Amino acid sequence: MSDLVKGSTGDWEVVIGLEVHAQVTSNAKLFSGASASFGAAPNENVSLVDAAMPGMLPVINRECVYQAIRTGLGLKAQINLTSVFDRKNYFYADLPQGYQISQFKDPIVGEGSLRIVMADGNTRDIGIERLHLEQDAGKSMHDQHPSKSYIDLNRTGVALMEIVSRPDMRSAAEAAAYVRKLRSILRYLGTCDGNMEEGSLRADVNVSVRRPGGPLGTRTETKNLNSLRFIQMAIDYEVVRQIEIIEDGGEIDQETRLFDTSTGRTRTMRSKEDAHDYRYFPDPDLLPMVVSQDEVDALAAALPELPDEIRDRLMGEYGLSAYDASVITEERDTARYYEAASEGYDRKLVANWMTVELFGALNKSGKSLDDCPIAPEQLGALVGLISDGTISGRIAKDVFADMFETGKSAANIVDEKGLKQVSDSGAIEALIDQVLAANQDKVEDYRGGKDKLFGFFVGQVMKQSGGQANPGMVNQILRSKLDRV
Amino acid sequence: MADLLDLNAVEAREALDKKAISAVELVTAYVGAAEATSALNNYVVLTADHALAMAADADKRIAGGTAGLLEGLPIGVKDLFCTKGVSSTACSNILKGFTPPYESTVTANLWAAGGVMLGKLNCDEFAMGSGNETSAFGPAINPWQGNDKTNLVPGGSSGGSASAVAARSALMATGTDTGGSIRQPAAFCGVVGLKPTYGRCSRWGIIAFASSLDQAGPFTRTVADNALMMTAMASHDAKDSTSTQTPLQDLMGAVGAGVKGMKIGVPREYVMDGMDNEVVRLWEQGQAWLKDAGAELVDVSLPHTKYALPTYYIIAPAEASSNLARYDGVRYGMRVEAETLDGMYEATRAAGFGDEVQRRIMIGTYVLSAGYYDAYYLKAQKVRRLIKQDFDTAFEKVDALLTPATPSAAFPVGRKIDDPVTNYLNDVFTVPANLAGLPGIAVPGGLTSDGLPLGLQVLGRPFDEASLYRVAGVIEAVAGFTQTPARMAGGTA
Numbered sequence: 001m002s003d004l005v006k007g008s009t010g011d012w013e014v015v016i017g018l019e020v021h022a023q024v025t026s027n028a029k030l031f032s033g034a035s036a037s038f039g040a041a042p043n044e045n046v047s048l049v050d051a052a053m054p055g056m057l058p059v060i061n062r063e064c065v066y067q068a069i070r071t072g073l074g075l076k077a078q079i080n081l082t083s084v085f086d087r088k089n090y091f092y093a094d095l096p097q098g099y100q101i102s103q104f105k106d107p108i109v110g111e112g113s114l115r116i117v118m119a120d121g122n123t124r125d126i127g128i129e130r131l132h133l134e135q136d137a138g139k140s141m142h143d144q145h146p147s148k149s150y151i152d153l154n155r156t157g158v159a160l161m162e163i164v165s166r167p168d169m170r171s172a173a174e175a176a177a178y179v180r181k182l183r184s185i186l187r188y189l190g191t192c193d194g195n196m197e198e199g200s201l202r203a204d205v206n207v208s209v210r211r212p213g214g215p216l217g218t219r220t221e222t223k224n225l226n227s228l229r230f231i232q233m234a235i236d237y238e239v240v241r242q243i244e245i246i247e248d249g250g251e252i253d254q255e256t257r258l259f260d261t262s263t264g265r266t267r268t269m270r271s272k273e274d275a276h277d278y279r280y281f282p283d284p285d286l287l288p289m290v291v292s293q294d295e296v297d298a299l300a301a302a303l304p305e306l307p308d309e310i311r312d313r314l315m316g317e318y319g320l321s322a323y324d325a326s327v328i329t330e331e332r333d334t335a336r337y338y339e340a341a342s343e344g345y346d347r348k349l350v351a352n353w354m355t356v357e358l359f360g361a362l363n364k365s366g367k368s369l370d371d372c373p374i375a376p377e378q379l380g381a382l383v384g385l386i387s388d389g390t391i392s393g394r395i396a397k398d399v400f401a402d403m404f405e406t407g408k409s410a411a412n413i414v415d416e417k418g419l420k421q422v423s424d425s426g427a428i429e430a431l432i433d434q435v436l437a438a439n440q441d442k443v444e445d446y447r448g449g450k451d452k453l454f455g456f457f458v459g460q461v462m463k464q465s466g467g468q469a470n471p472g473m474v475n476q477i478l479r480s481k482l483d484r485v
Numbered sequence: 486m487a488d489l490l491d492l493n494a495v496e497a498r499e500a501l502d503k504k505a506i507s508a509v510e511l512v513t514a515y516v517g518a519a520e521a522t523s524a525l526n527n528y529v530v531l532t533a534d535h536a537l538a539m540a541a542d543a544d545k546r547i548a549g550g551t552a553g554l555l556e557g558l559p560i561g562v563k564d565l566f567c568t569k570g571v572s573s574t575a576c577s578n579i580l581k582g583f584t585p586p587y588e589s590t591v592t593a594n595l596w597a598a599g600g601v602m603l604g605k606l607n608c609d610e611f612a613m614g615s616g617n618e619t620s621a622f623g624p625a626i627n628p629w630q631g632n633d634k635t636n637l638v639p640g641g642s643s644g645g646s647a648s649a650v651a652a653r654s655a656l657m658a659t660g661t662d663t664g665g666s667i668r669q670p671a672a673f674c675g676v677v678g679l680k681p682t683y684g685r686c687s688r689w690g691i692i693a694f695a696s697s698l699d700q701a702g703p704f705t706r707t708v709a710d711n712a713l714m715m716t717a718m719a720s721h722d723a724k725d726s727t728s729t730q731t732p733l734q735d736l737m738g739a740v741g742a743g744v745k746g747m748k749i750g751v752p753r754e755y756v757m758d759g760m761d762n763e764v765v766r767l768w769e770q771g772q773a774w775l776k777d778a779g780a781e782l783v784d785v786s787l788p789h790t791k792y793a794l795p796t797y798y799i800i801a802p803a804e805a806s807s808n809l810a811r812y813d814g815v816r817y818g819m820r821v822e823a824e825t826l827d828g829m830y831e832a833t834r835a836a837g838f839g840d841e842v843q844r845r846i847m848i849g850t851y852v853l854s855a856g857y858y859d860a861y862y863l864k865a866q867k868v869r870r871l872i873k874q875d876f877d878t879a880f881e882k883v884d885a886l887l888t889p890a891t892p893s894a895a896f897p898v899g900r901k902i903d904d905p906v907t908n909y910l911n912d913v914f915t916v917p918a919n920l921a922g923l924p925g926i927a928v929p930g931g932l933t934s935d936g937l938p939l940g941l942q943v944l945g946r947p948f949d950e951a952s953l954y955r956v957a958g959v960i961e962a963v964a965g966f967t968q969t970p971a972r973m974a975g976g977t978a
Contacts, residue, residue, distance in 0.1 A: 048587060052811040054580065055567045055589060055690040057725050087807050089853070093826055098810020149826075151815070279853035281862060284696035284804050286726050 003171040004212060007243045013212045014239050015219070016175050016205065017167035020182060021160050022192040023136065023200040024067045030135050030159035031058030031101060038198050042152040050157045052096035057285050060085075064159040065291065067191040068108050068133050069299050071161055074185045074306055075128050077112025079296050083132075085286045089279040094138030094151050102162075104280040107132035108289070114165075114185070115308055116177040121322030126178050127166030136160050161192070167206065167216070172235040176228045179203060180330065184307050188332045202226045207238040209246070217242070218252040222259050222266050234259040237266055310335050318347035327355050333369050340376035345383045353383055357397070361404045373407040374400075382410035395419050395467055423470040425477065428461070431469065432478055435460045446482055457482070489514040490653045490975045494558055494710035497656065501547055501557045508547065508557030511656075512540035512601050515559040518974030519603060519654040525626045525972060527639070527648040529564050530572050531604040539601040546599060554717045556599030561655030563646050564605040565612055566592050566701075567690040571602075575692040576620040577610045579837025580818040589690025590722045591659060591701045598717035603655055607645030610839045611809065612666055612694040615911035617644025618902045619841040627674055627895050628652035628970035631935040637895040640670030640911075643704065647674035650704045653974045657714050658704040663694045664797050665891075665915025667702045668927035672890035672940025675929045675966065677711045677957065678704050680915075682947045683922035684729035687722030693808040695801040696727075698919040708928060708957045712736035715950065731948045739951035740958040745779030749956065750883035754790035755914055760892045764939060767930045768889045771941045774963040775887065775956065783883050787875040792868045793917040798909060799852050799865035800920070805842075806849025812837065844905065873921040876944075885952045888914050890927040890940035914942060924950050928957040929966040938966075 004011040029036050032049035049056045072079050084106040087099040109131035117123050138156040142149050163182065169175045183201060186192035194201050203226075208219035220242070222234045237259075242252050256275075257266040282288075307329040314325040328351060329335045342350035358379060362372060382400060385391045391399060391414055402413045414420055422428060435457060436443055446453040461474050489511055492500060500506045516533045536559065543557035567573045567585040574580035588596075596602065607625040609617050616638035617625040625644040627637040628651045639648035643660030647670035650658050660667040662680035671678025679702045686701040693699060703714035716736050722728040751772055756765070776782055814820035814833030821832035838846070852861035879886065892913060901908040918925040924947070927940040943956045 051816055053585065053587070053817070054573070054575070054583070054692045054811070055585075055688075057689050059724060059726050089807050089810060091810065091813065091827075091830055093813075093815055096811060096816060098813060099807055277855045279807070279850065279855075279858075281803060281807070281853055281858070285693075 003174075005209070005239055005243065007247050009247050011212055012209045012239075012243050013214075014170055014235070015167045015208045015210060015216060016169035016171075016235060018165045018169070018175060018178060018206070019204040020163045020179065021202045021204075022071075022163060022186055022194075024064050024133075024159035024161055025190060025192055026061060026064050026067060026159055028061050028063075029157040030061055030064050030133060032157050034157065036158045038200075040154055042150070043154060045154045046156065050096065050153055052098070058101060058283070060286065060289060061159065064133060065108065065289065066295075066299055067159075068131060068161055069291065069296055070189050070303060071163070071186065071191045072109035072112065072131055073296075073300050073303055074189045074191075075109070075112035075114055075131070075163075077128055077131065078110030079291075080106065080108055080110055081291050081293065081296070082106070083108040083289050085133075085283045085289065086280045087283045090276050092137070093149060094140045094153070094156065096138070096153065096156060100135050100137065101283055101286070102134035103132035114178065114181055116174060116181050117322065117326040118173065118177060119323065121326075123322075124168075124174065126168045126174075129164040129166050131161055131163045134160050134162055172232040175205065175235055176232050179228055179231060181307070184330045188304055188306055196226050196228075199226060203231055205231060205234055205238075207235055207242070208252070209239060209242045217246075218254050220252065220255055220257050220266075222257045223269065225259055230259055230261060233264050234266055237264060241266070304332070307335070314351075318342070318351075320348060320351050324351045324355055331369075337369055337376045341380040343380065345380045346387050349383045349387065350380060353379060353400075357400050361400075365404075373405075374403050378403060378409055385410055385414065389421060389423065389470065390414065391419055391421050392467065392471060395421070419468060421470050422465055422468045423473060425473060428465075428469055428473050428477055431461050431464050432474070432481055435464060436481065443482065454478070454482070490518055493707045494555075494656055494705060494713055495707070497558060498556070498713075502552060504547070508540040508543035508601065509537060511557060512536050512559045512603070514975070515603055515654065515656060518652075519649070522628070522652045522654045522972065522974045525628060525648050525652055525654070526623055527607050527625045527645040527652065527654065528561070528604045529574075529576060529607050529622045529645070532571055532602055533604075535571070536601050536603050539596070543599050543601060553597065553599030554713065555595060558600055559603045559656050560595055560600045561603050561606045561646060561649045561658040562592055563608050563643050563659050563661060565608055565661050565692045566659060567692065568592055568602065568605065571605065573605065573692070574621070575611045576608050576622055577837065577839070577842065578621045578819060579812045579834070580692075581621070583818050585690075587690060590687035590720065590724065591691065591718050594718055594720050595659070595714075600717065606643075606649055606655070606658055609642035609644065609666075610842050611692065611805070612642040612661055612663055612699075613805070613841050613845055614641040615665070615669060615908055616896070616898070616901065617641040617648075617670070618898065619839050621839065624898050626898065626972075628972040629675065629895065629937055630971045631937055636898045637937070638673065638898050640673035640891075640895065642666040642670075643678075644670050646704045647671050647676055647678065650674070650676045650706060651970050652972060656706075657710060659701060659718070660704050661691060661694075661699055661701050662915075662919065663698045663700075663801060664919050665912040667704065668915045668925055668940070668942055669891050669911055671704060671927040672929070672938065672942075673895040675938030675940075675968070675970065676704055676706055677708050677926065677928050677961070678702065679711055679715055679926045679950065679953065680918060680924060681715065681719065681950055682729070682924045683919075684727050685719050685733075685924070685948065685950070687720060687725045687728050689722055689724040695804040696808060697804060698797075698801055700919075708954060708961045709737070709740045711926070712740050712954050729948065734949070734951040736951055736954055739954040742955045742958070743778060744775055744956055744959050747780045747885065747952070747955065748783050748883040749775050749780045750783050750785035750879050750886040752785050752787045752790065752879070752886055752888060754787050755888040757892055757913060760889075761894070761933070763894075763933045764889045764892060767939050767941065768887070771887055771930055771960060774960060778959045778963065785879045785883060785886070787872075787879060787917070789868065789871045789875050790917060793872055793920055794909060794913055796865045796868045796872065797912070797916040797920060798848070799861050800869065802845040802849030803853050803862050804849070806846045806853065809838075809842070809846055841905070869920045872917055876917070876921045876923060880946045884945070885956050886944040887956070888942045888944065890914060890942040894933045894935070894937035894939055918944050923947060924953055926953040926957045928960050930960060930964050931966065932968060938968075
């Protein structure tokens with residue numbers, strides 16, 4: 001395996017497991033009617049239940065349960081028709097109840113799997129151990145007052161899905177691919193917006209190293225990483241740190257670590273000895289949560305087509321490369337755009353134009369597909385003009401730039417600017433005659449054996465035609481004229 | 486005014502409907518009674534002005550012909566219920582000054598039925614106690630006295646409720662029962678107290694002690710009054726996930742229905758060392774009464790009874806240790822400042838919670854801890870299921886069970902408070918029904934030779950409160966318990 005890491009004493013294998021916390025897309029919180037929206041003024045979205053007022057009781061928000069089941073179905077996972085909410089007890093100022101309602105022993109979703117695609121097109125199936133529902137905590141702000149902390153309970157009680165992978169990943173790149181794919185599935189399903197900057201998706205990373213094929217090493221858990229880049233940086237740092245410690249004769253402490261985004265390093269948050277005893281027990285305010293197979297079946301029937309299915313179709317039916325198919329299907333909107341754009345045109349060519357020209361232009365202009373000036377049908381039509389020989393690929397690039405700028409259709413631009421490819425053999429012959437007459441010396445050299453000059457003549461002819469001459473015909477006619485003697 | 490206080494709830498309703506009395510007159514009499522018996526310390530807040538305003542509204546509805554089930558009846562509320570705009574503290578220092586902006590479902594139901602709130606009643610701190618001696622407001626006193634005239638406990642935790650109904654400073658009162666906190670004080674004070682089936686009354690807005698055991702219920706002077714109040718209290722509540730949708734039976738109709746043809750079980754395990762002979766005699770007397778009234782007595786066994794108390798004292802503290810974590814000084818109630826967050830928690834909770842509450846939080850924390858969970862909490866949950874199965878088996882053969890309500894009559898204030906284990910034995914006959922989620926009623930059966938009331942307990946199938954009222958109705962009618970306590974407001978005795 002190429003993922004092995006070289007140490008001073010030999011090769012090391014990296015073992016990574018991820019716990020991803022995904023905020024459930026829902027109007028209300030997991031156990032209260034308060035709004036779960038982002039961006040409200042501090043403590044605006046707080047119900048009596050969220051603030052843990054005396055005598056208040058949690059009532060499950062069924063929609064959050066359905067979102068978890070949809071996600072489970074998307075991960076091809078076991079759906080548990082009976083699951084149990086437990087209390088995880090600890091004291092903190094942004095945890096008003098003094099416990100978090102979570103699922104410990106009996107989660108709503110059991111084992112599943114997720115397929116990742118690496119840049120080289122290789123795929124790997126990563127095991128999902130479980131998915132459970134739990135409440136988010138509030139937010140503490142320690143920098144607003146010299147001696148006090150400020151608490152915002154808006155996030156308190158918002159529904160999270162904790163999605164736990166098996167320790168199946170072997171590199172930071174695989175971990176990133178896993179999170180990217182998980183995010184993609186969540187967004188397809190509409191169960192989490194996947195917005196990492198707003199904290200809707202965060203990951204805890206478990207890392208250990210071992211000799212290839214050897215027993216598992218001691219792992220560390222680095223908490224609360226909120227970007228793909230930080231996830232990879234934290235893993236890379238941990239791998240180097242752990243290998244150095246072991247190779248120096250030390251031992252890895254099983255501990256919880258924090259990633260410092262300013263230094264790119266991880267540091268100890270709490271050791272195993274300081275680990276909380278959370279005193280989990282079933283929440284007596286809630287009955288075991290029961291869903292019927294009919295409910296699950298109805299949710300399954302209404303599930304959208306997921307990236308893997310679309311990807312298989314793009315590769316199987318349309319002949320796209322594994323990489324292009326993955327890039328196009330990562331986002332549901334991109335896949336939709338592609339399907340609309342390529343309908344009736346050369347599927348592979350449209351994929352090319354989309355991944356190279358369109359994504360390039362969007363990137364450069366800071367736009368997203370939502371505000372893309374080129375409609376999918378317009379991109380398809382442009383590719384159509386290339387395919388039927390109306391314009392050359394080179395001219396098409398100019399037309400594309402114009403389209404992106406003005407939003408006009410390719411046909412319009414080609415007409416207005418007279419960019420239609422010249423395929424009239426008489427006209428091309430006349431251009432060639434002009435070029436040959438003006439370069440008699442080079443004609444002699446060519447005929448004297450300097451074959452490489454052929455390219456020069458092609459270039460001159462294309463230049464004279466303003467790029468519009470049909471390159472195939474130019475080649476053919478030019479060769480017949482030069483070689484005729 | 487003595488005449489007004491003599492009326493039980495059913496009689497008062499009739500008098501109000503006939504306009505023989507007004508709600509304002511009735512409530513005024515009870516406010517006066519509460520003030521006159523203030524030495525019993527059974528009220529922690531008297532809401533006299535509020536009560537009179539509610540009574541005036543009740544009179545308007547009576548005049549308008551829209552009287553509710555409890556229209557104009559003065560009701561005391563255990564301080565464990567959150568009442569909108571009125572101090573609600575669970576009789577704990579940690580909630581001193583807490584005034585909820587919301588009304589518990591149970592009390593809201595009572596006010597919607599026309600009931601009038603007199604005030605908040607004393608109880609054990611967070612309902613943890615069997616003598617109302619752990620209250621931050623000091624002990625409530627039992628209006629009954631033995632020959633030596635010492636102050637007796639009214640029982641607990643709903644001691645204020647039982648004391649007030651017995652002393653006629655409340656016509657009716659709410660209580661909560663987690664391990665016997667309605668039935669034991671009802672028995673100690675010679676009144677009727679029902680713990681409904683778990684899920685029958687909403688827990689929303691009741692300060693939680695042990696969520697899987699807590700259940701609200703009524704205290705009244707008579708069995709019929711109890712059925713009346715219960716009918717108004719109970720409701721399905723979407724805000725409580727453990728609230729039942731099972732329809733309520735005709736409870737009023739059950740009271741006089743008799744026990745002819747009913748099978749009444751007598752559990753042979755409900756005998757314990759040190760139990761008063763007078764308690765045993767009353768139990769036997771109760772069996773004879775029911776037999777004479779046409780019931781068939783059946784000897785039944787509930788083999789896991791002896792494990793009920795230890796099981797309860799694991800599960801209840803475990804849930805309490807978690808339920809009481811929210812009293813942290815951050816958002817409401819008491820706060821004792823300190824340098825650090827943990828320091829503030831420690832100082833606040835050390836100052837705010839009394840000894841018994843702290844003891845149970847520590848026990849609960851211990852039994853849920855890593856390494857002890859399986860041996861204590863998990864084992865207790867298993868035993869709890871066995872106890873439930875005992876009852877299920879018994880109820881295949883019988884319609885209800887008759888047991889003593891308590892192993893003794895009321896004891897003097899201060900005698901047991903320093904001996905928690907002995908104190909816990911008070912709940913020995915009441916705890917199993919909480920563990921199994923069953924309804925139970927305590928009804929007065931007679932007096933000890935020392936002149937103190939003793940009660941009998943009837944247990945029934947889940948959601949079969951009607952059978953309890955049938956049996957309790959017969960006991961009440963035959964026992965002829967008409968004696969009244971020494972320290973009663975406006976008493977004619």
